[in-house]
Amino acid sequence: MFSPTYHGRIKPVMTARHTSHYNVGHHNQRRHPMPTLVHACRAILALALCSLAVPALAAGYPDRPITFIVPTTPGGAGDTVCRELAESMAKKLGQPIIVENKPGAGGIIGSKLAAKAAPDGYTIVLGIDSALAVSPYLLGALPYHPKRDFAPIGQIGTVQFMLVAAPGSGIDSTAALIARAKAAPGRIPYASGGTGSVHQLAMEIFEKDAGIKLEHIPYKAAPQGFADLMGDHVSVMFIAVGTGLPAAASGRVRALGYAGTHAKDGMQPLSKTVPGFSFESWFGLFAPRGTPAPVVARLSSALKAALQDPAVASKFITAGVEPTWSSPATLEHRLARDIDTYHGLLAKLQANAG
Structure with a gap:
């Protein structure tokens, strides 16, 4: 039934039947917000449970073995x-830490595996400055982002380098190398652990400071390049002190100088011949980004304790690595700073490669 026009429209007349239908419909409309409210409550409850779960995870962590990815070959300074660290940290954490070597592409292959791992604290990785701060510029797109895909745990130490020459190269000093390189630009071959490796980076800085140009021969890993150096297949190379010193002492290579700022182990600093030159690399410990903060803190604490162990520190120094712990925040800052610092140099390397 309809009544006369109401404000220009036809006003319906509510019969008992209509009223009953209308009330039911109206009642249902008033109930519509309820599912939304229920969903909101569920979401809040889920967040609350998650916030409780993180401390619980940290309290029970670790409850199974941890995988430690090392993106270098066995036998090198990083592996050593x-x-x-794995042995010392395992004692402090109460679970085994299994080292897995995943070398290749200047550390990129192992770093990629770690970046894609579950962020639960059961995968950690040796972070090499070249793979994180250098490779993005030398190699373009990477299968990981150095800043976004890794959670810093702490710095492990700094790697000290020395410049060595092949025994049959006829190069017995830094001055002799520079003189020969200037007489034959781009003709003296040097080895590295691959494009974007710390060995290449050290040599590129040395070339720039000395005003010379050498021929880069990249290898899959540094030990392979070093073996060819000892076999006189290449002429010179930057290598970790822990690897180079024993070889120099036995006459398998010739020590030309130390890449640090002061004399070390009887070697004069290269800066004595090439003013201003110095180079060091660093190792850090990382986890996949998203690893709970309490778990990162537990790992960082175990790392710090391990580096303070005199027995561990002694073996580090023998391998040519100065044990140097830093907090996760400090390591994150250093990585960001190094990316910025190397940007200009690496742009030059890309231009030369082109």
């Missing part, structure tokens, strides 16, 4: 220090 990681095995020492």
